[in-house]
Amino acid sequence: MIVAERKPMAEIIGMVKDCKKVLVLACRGCVTVCSAGGEREAEILSSLIRLGMKKEGKSVETTIGSLVRQCDREYIDEIDQWKGQYDAVVSTACGVGVNFISNLRKDTMVYPALNTTFFGGSSEQGEWTEQCAGCGDCILHLTGGLCPVARCAKSLMNGPCGGSVDGKCEIAKDVECVWQSIHDRLCSFDRSAQMEVITPIRDWSTAGHGGPRKTVRDDLTV
Amino acid sequence: MSFDPAITLFSCHYTSQQSCAEEGNELEQLGFPSSIRLVRVPCTGKLQVTTLLQAFEDGADGVYVVGCPADGCHNVKGSVRAAKRVAAVRAALEELGVEGGRVEMYHLPRGLHPEFVEKGKEMDGRIRDLGPSPF
Ligand code: SF4
Ligand code: SF4
Numbered sequence: 001m002i003v004a005e006r007k008p009m010a011e012i013i014g015m016v017k018d019c020k021k022v023l024v025l026a027c028r029g030c031v032t033v034c035s036a037g038g039e040r041e042a043e044i045l046s047s048l049i050r051l052g053m054k055k056e057g058k059s060v061e062t063t064i065g066s067l068v069r070q071c072d073r074e075y076i077d078e079i080d081q082w083k084g085q086y087d088a089v090v091s092t093a094c095g096v097g098v099n100f101i102s103n104l105r106k107d108t109m110v111y112p113a114l115n116t117t118f119f120g121g122s123s124e125q126g127e128w129t130e131q132c133a134g135c136g137d138c139i140l141h142l143t144g145g146l147c148p149v150a151r152c153a154k155s156l157m158n159g160p161c162g163g164s165v166d167g168k169c170e171i172a173k174d175v176e177c178v179w180q181s182i183h184d185r186l187c188s189f190d191r192s193a194q195m196e197v198i199t200p201i202r203d204w205s206t207a208g209h210g211g212p213r214k215t216v217r218d219d220l221t222v
Numbered sequence: 223m224s225f226d227p228a229i230t231l232f233s234c235h236y237t238s239q240q241s242c243a244e245e246g247n248e249l250e251q252l253g254f255p256s257s258i259r260l261v262r263v264p265c266t267g268k269l270q271v272t273t274l275l276q277a278f279e280d281g282a283d284g285v286y287v288v289g290c291p292a293d294g295c296h297n298v299k300g301s302v303r304a305a306k307r308v309a310a311v312r313a314a315l316e317e318l319g320v321e322g323g324r325v326e327m328y329h330l331p332r333g334l335h336p337e338f339v340e341k342g343k344e345m346d347g348r349i350r351d352l353g354p355s356p357f
Contacts, residue, residue: 009317040270044314047275052318054357 001030001121002094003128004037004114006045013052015111016088019060022049023086024113025079025101026066027093034128037092037114039066045092045113061085070097076104119150136206136213142194144185149207151178157199159183227349229258230277231342233288234266236296236332243334252339255346265289267300274311274325278357284349285311286326288341294332301329321352 006012016022024046032038046062053060063085067075070093079089079101088109091098095116102110118130133150139157140147149155153171160179163170167180186194206213233241240248241260250256263269266289277285287308289301308327316322326348328341 009314010319013318040272043272044275047272047279048314048318051275051278051357055318055320 001033001119002096002116003034003118003120003130004031004094004116006036006041006092007113007115009048009052012045012049012090012111012113013056016049016053016060016090017056017058019087021061021063021086022046023063023065023079023082023089024049025070025089025091025093026064027070027091027097028066029069029071029093031093031114034120034122035126037094039064042066042092045090049090067093069093071100073100073104076100079105079108133207135204136208137202139199142197142199143182144189144191146178146182146185148178148182151176157202159195224350225354227257227283227346227354228281229255229284229286229345229349230280230282231258231260231286231288231345232263232266232269232273232277233260234290234296234300235262235264236290237288237330237338238262239332240334240338249339249342252336254339254342257346257349258342265295265297265300266304267295267297267302269304269307271307271310271314274307275314278315278324278355281355283355284324284326284345284352286328286341286345288328288330288338290332291329296332305329320356323348324352324355 024042026039026042027037035041042064046064049062050060063082065082067078069075070091088111089101090111090113091101092113094114095112098110098112101108119132119134120128120130123129130150132147135149148157153169154161156179160177164177164180167177169175169177183195186192238260241262244251266287269287274285287304289304290296292302292305295301305327308325311325312322315324326345330337330341
């Protein structure tokens with residue numbers, strides 16, 4: 001899922017300071033699962049916006065809405081049901097959602113309530129960790145299913161650097177060295193020889209370095 | 223500056239039994255501050271962040287929660303959950319530039335105990351020192 005976290009309230013209050021009516025728009029997709037921007041978080045944010053504005057001597061009306069997802073055309077149209085109830089939308093979706101609303105609704109001002117942080121999974125209750133960086137040219141079949149692009153601090157492609165000590169990364173003692181884990185996992189499948197295969201210099205254009213990426217599935221278009 | 227604070231207390235049934243003693247008059251007799259409005263809930267674990275924020279929106283100068291001891295909650299983890307939500311509200315208040323001490327969590331013994339009144343007085347004194355809510 002896409003993992004995100006709420007922006008500092010001072011930043012959000014700064015965005016809406018001239019609004020009289022705000023639609024706080026939750027997304028029932030990824031950000032609900034990572035407890036950053038679902039309906040519950042939208043309710044909390046609405047209350048904090050009202051309190052923050054009151055403290056600044058201003059009053060604001062908030063309406064809470066939610067969409068199944070904010071990254072699909074068909075759902076964005078549903079914003080019409082709150083017509084007239086807002087000067088601006090504060091979206092608690094990831095950055096994709098905010099972009100989608102901006103793309104599709106030329107008269108709607110939309111602000112991001114979240115910082116979109118990474119693609120990850122819930123490693124423990126209340127904790128999420130980055131697992132994939134969306135590089136567009138997956139090499140997990142070569143690395144025991146563990147991603148060095150996202151999980152190695154230097155995105156190294158040919159084994160660990162000299163800072164790997166006792167399975168930990170040199171950036172912090174609580175960060176695993178994913179290359180140690182890749183090595184251990186390859187060994188457990190009797191594939192340690194894979195460690196010696198040199199990965200050539202990668203073409204990072206698929207990772208966004210070649211401009212915004214786009215996928216078109218001809219079989220799905222009509 | 224002296225003022226009469228409005229304080230909202232959310233307390234579970236188990237820790238606020240004094241509010242029922244002496245036909246409901248015991249707290250007053252023991253000097254429990256009149257500034258405190260008590261809301262009894264079956265378990266503090268049921269309190270949401272929005273419930274606590276709503277109390278501030280409704281005009282409270284301070285809000286606090288009394289639940290069972292952290293390692294002895296009647297509902298196992300209810301009061302620990304409440305403490306986490308109080309901490310989240312405190313962090314949010316501080317983000318808004320408001321004193322985090324306006325919200326507090328107390329873990330107290332169940333039944334009739336003097337601490338219930340003591341903590342009420344403590345919170346009343348603290349909010350009087352802090353002054354009116356900036357909201
Ligand atoms: S808008 Fe973002 S958070 Fe919501 S479902 Fe789509 S990708 Fe996930
Ligand atoms: S190699 Fe690329 S696509 Fe595969 S998990 Fe890593 S970042 Fe994601």
